[in-house]
Amino acid sequence: MRKPRIGRFWSVALTLAIIYAAVKWGIPAASREITGLPFPLPVPGTLIFIYMLLAVIALFLLVTFSDENLAEFMHPIKKLLRGGYGRIARAVVMTSIPFLAAWQVYQIVVPKVALPPSLRIQHPSSNFPKSFEALKNPFANPTEAEIAAFVEQAEADQVEFIPQVMSDIEVWIDETGPDHMLEFFPAGPMDAFLAQLEAGAVDDATARAALLEKNLFEGRALYAMNCRPCHGDSAAGDGPMADGFKLRPINFTDAGTLETIVEGYTFWRVTNGGPGLPTEATPWDSAMPEWKLSLTEEERWKIILAEYDLAEKTPRIPESH
Amino acid sequence: METLRQLPRCAPARMLAALGVALTLLGAAPARAADTPGGAMPEATPELVEQGRAIYFRRCSFCHGLLGDGNGPAAEFMDPRPRDFTLGTFKFRTTQSGELPTDEDLFRTISRGLPGTGMQSFDDARIKNGLSEAERWAVIAYIKTFAPEFDDPEFDPYQTLVALPENMAPYNADSIAKGAAVFERAKCWECHGRQGRGDGQKAFDRKDDWGFPIRIRNLTHPWKIKGGAEVADIYMRFSTGINGTPMPSFVKALDADERWYLANFIKSLQHQLTGHQVLKALAVEGAVPEAPDDAAWAEAEPMDVRLTGQVVAAPRWQNPSIELVTLKAAFNDTEIAFLLEWDDPFEDLTHNDAAVLDTTELSRVGGYNSYVAANDMVTRQLETFRDAVALQFPVRLPEGTVKPHFMRGAASTPVQLWTWKADLEAGGGRSVEEAIARGWRQTPQVRPDDQSQVSAQAVWDQGRWRVVMKRPLTTGERNDVQFRPGVFIPLAVNAWDGSNGEHGLIMSLSTWYFVLLEAPVPVRVYLLTVLAFLLTGAFALWLVRRAERENREPGGPET
Numbered sequence: 079m080r081k082p083r084i085g086r087f088w089s090v091a092l093t094l095a096i097i098y099a100a101v102k103w104g105i106p107a108a109s110r111e112i113t114g115l116p117f118p119l120p121v122p123g124t125l126i127f128i129y130m131l132l133a134v135i136a137l138f139l140l141v142t143f144s145d146e147n148l149a150e151f152m153h154p155i156k157k158l159l160r161g162g163y164g165r166i167a168r169a170v171v172m173t174s175i176p177f178l179a180a181w182q183v184y185q186i187v188v189p190k191v192a193l194p195p196s197l198r199i200q201h202p203s204s205n206f207p208k209s210f211e212a213l214k215n216p217f218a219n220p221t222e223a224e225i226a227a228f229v230e231q232a233e234a235d236q237v238e239f240i241p242q243v244m245s246d247i248e249v250w251i252d253e254t255g256p257d258h259m260l261e262f263f264p265a266g267p268m269d270a271f272l273a274q275l276e277a278g279a280v281d282d283a284t285a286r287a288a289l290l291e292k293n294l295f296e297g298r299a300l301y302a303m304n305c306r307p308c309h310g311d312s313a314a315g316d317g318p319m320a321d322g323f324k325l326r327p328i329n330f331t332d333a334g335t336l337e338t339i340v341e342g343y344t345f346w347r348v349t350n351g352g353p354g355l356p357t358e359a360t361p362w363d364s365a366m367p368e369w370k371l372s373l374t375e376e377e378r379w380k381i382i383l384a385e386y387d388l389a390e391k392t393p394r395i396p397e398s399h
Numbered sequence: 400m401e402t403l404r405q406l407p408r409c410a411p412a413r414m415l416a417a418l419g420v421a422l423t424l425l426g427a428a429p430a431r432a433a434d435t436p437g438g439a440m441p442e443a444t445p446e447l448v449e450q451g452r453a454i455y456f457r458r459c460s461f462c463h464g465l466l467g468d469g470n471g472p473a474a475e476f477m478d479p480r481p482r483d484f485t486l487g488t489f490k491f492r493t494t495q496s497g498e499l500p501t502d503e504d505l506f507r508t509i510s511r512g513l514p515g516t517g518m519q520s521f522d523d524a525r526i527k528n529g530l531s532e533a534e535r536w537a538v539i540a541y542i543k544t545f546a547p548e549f550d551d552p553e554f555d556p557y558q559t560l561v562a563l564p565e566n567m568a569p570y571n572a573d574s575i576a577k578g579a580a581v582f583e584r585a586k587c588w589e590c591h592g593r594q595g596r597g598d599g600q601k602a603f604d605r606k607d608d609w610g611f612p613i614r615i616r617n618l619t620h621p622w623k624i625k626g627g628a629e630v631a632d633i634y635m636r637f638s639t640g641i642n643g644t645p646m647p648s649f650v651k652a653l654d655a656d657e658r659w660y661l662a663n664f665i666k667s668l669q670h671q672l673t674g675h676q677v678l679k680a681l682a683v684e685g686a687v688p689e690a691p692d693d694a695a696w697a698e699a700e701p702m703d704v705r706l707t708g709q710v711v712a713a714p715r716w717q718n719p720s721i722e723l724v725t726l727k728a729a730f731n732d733t734e735i736a737f738l739l740e741w742d743d744p745f746e747d748l749t750h751n752d753a754a755v756l757d758t759t760e761l762s763r764v765g766g767y768n769s770y771v772a773a774n775d776m777v778t779r780q781l782e783t784f785r786d787a788v789a790l791q792f793p794v795r796l797p798e799g800t801v802k803p804h805f806m807r808g809a810a811s812t813p814v815q816l817w818t819w820k821a822d823l824e825a826g827g828g829r830s831v832e833e834a835i836a837r838g839w840r841q842t843p844q845v846r847p848d849d850q851s852q853v854s855a856q857a858v859w860d861q862g863r864w865r866v867v868m869k870r871p872l873t874t875g876e877r878n879d880v881q882f883r884p885g886v887f888i889p890l891a892v893n894a895w896d897g898s899n900g901e902h903g904l905i906m907s908l909s910t911w912y913f914v915l916l917e918a919p920v921p922v923r924v925y926l927l928t929v930l931a932f933l934l935t936g937a938f939a940l941w942l943v944r945r946a947e948r949e950n951r952e953p954g955g956p957e958t
Contacts, residue, residue, distance in 0.1 A: 159946035172943055176936035183931035187924045191915065193677060194800055194887055241767060242472045250465040262465050264453040302461035302473040303768055307710050307717040311458070311519050312526045318517055319717060321622065322707020324676075324910040331527035352711075353804065362802040362812075363910055367711050371762075372769040390528045 213342030297384030330389035434510035451541030467545035478773035487546035496640035496648035515623035578664025598744035598862025680728035691865035713769035720896035747897030777900035784897035792880035885918030
């Protein structure tokens, strides 16, 4: 039994349609499967044009390969023109051609109303000063002298805190009458430190861990006062002010943010804010303040310490040069 | 026939497909809402309480205080303030007015957060570093230790539960209309206003149990409805009352159906944000509409602009009153007019310069804080500061994507502000000031009245300002924004609610949006389109003619 043939013209038309569908919808659909992302990756218009051009050239070669091929291809067209499919069919096809052409030309020349594109580089480095690259958070790495000073203050039960947290601590001391002011810290490194303090033998590692707890506590308070309105109390970029900004505050719990930058970069961003960004990072849309105008260096470092801790992230380690 | 014979061979594939469908259905089955716990609260053992204390210390204490008294370091800058747990007074419950909340109520609040406040979701299904269900229960066990009432069987909240009604009417025009009647009869409008804009109360005498001023909720802004914006949430609010506030329970005054209808009506008041970022100015024949109530405005497409507290520079403000301004624009050959509409429950027509906040201390490096405290720092009373609104445009239209900073530009990228002021409007003179700002550090330079070309008209009615600002499309001034059709012109909004203490940089602001005057389609486009039609038409005709000629020729069409 012979397969029914649809003819050269229709096979060419069908091939073009199939290639177009595959490029236009097939590739994006496959991309979803491959990438696992919740959205397809569309094929750019210029690429579709190139694919279709190649397809047309190949089909042209095929059709013009021999006179018989060309004649077979031209047959339905000639038949239509001569009225072989009926005068009505010819009239419909031949009048739709100028309409289609006019519509295409209109689409191409009519001025398009489209929002100016806004491309943005999230972690720009073009104006990141190299001197910040290797900066270490002084509160994550206290010196021996700082640890000794903290132990001395703790022994005297007179630990110095930033003024912002003092009133809450004082109320707590008044209400609970503790043996030591540091008892407001929950179970953890501070407990071990207080136990050693009472026994009169404080080792360096325990004191260091306790001092880190104290610094974290102050950093969290400063974060809650200064950063929380935008970045949110879980550092998820969802603070009560966040919805008003086109450029949403960064979600620090996201894997692509705090972890991909060195601490010195975080410090640079906190210090100089939106206005410190280069043009490619659209500084005019950033609500990030220049915190150097309000917060001291110590306050900024304490906040960064708490920010990494709250977001449960660690900074990228600077490459050694 | 072929396909039928193939069926048995396909059976494994069909089974696989059926399995796939079943799995998909399972996945699509309504998952348990993450703000509803999987079971009852575990027993509050000392270990659980200690675990809760550690979490509370790390995540809650900076707002709610080490003692749970709502006095953490961040508390005084927020309105509403963080909850004081020591009195056992909780706002959002499913128990009768004045009663304690259930464990599930506390679980819901911690899981969802309270929209429009500093309290955010702690649900680890929504927040990566959020709290697991077990951790949330531990925190609740610890929070309950702050109020001794929780240990008293006499106050058992489970004895006073308020349930949702059995047969809940669907959300439709009928239930909304019935709810509107209830709204009228129960006099909800006395506080919430006829339009639900929180403008019913004519005086500032509303206070909570702690003596802090209370703002009546604007029911039309769903993102600010703390207890949840859905019908069931709204139903609960007037069935349980909001403890510690003037909001009563209507459980005795209204039956369950009436309350359900009312909840449907309240839901219907909620504004749906438009979502686009380009304000399309309406082209009008004749004069542009100058009055806020001009019928011509009905045809212009609205654009909602979201505003938030000015937290970019000291004095920072995280308690803004105005979070939404809706814009419309209309233009003709010579002029453009903007209509700005926003909710403001009180009309503030006076301005007292002596009450302006000295921001020196807030603006200092290493000062206590750069935010304005919610109470006692600025006067948040009537007849102190004016209401105002400003439109901001870049002085020079952007080249490429480069724009001035959305907050007042910078020295090299100035912006122009058209600031309408309610006290000037009330004075009867020119109510708009034109100014050039070069960054927030300097006070904007105001242009003398005789050189200004922007004029305005304003109306305040039922808790809503409607202001029209109008100017010629182009001016001869170098420092003016020039409106040309077909150009995306950046635009931002600043707004001040005087009785919320707002003045100077203590304000709400938006980031950049755009306004577009749609250019008429150039004649060239039509010419090219017609040309294409004629050329292809002529070609098609020629082809047909030629084919016809071949038909008539002897030995014509091959068969």
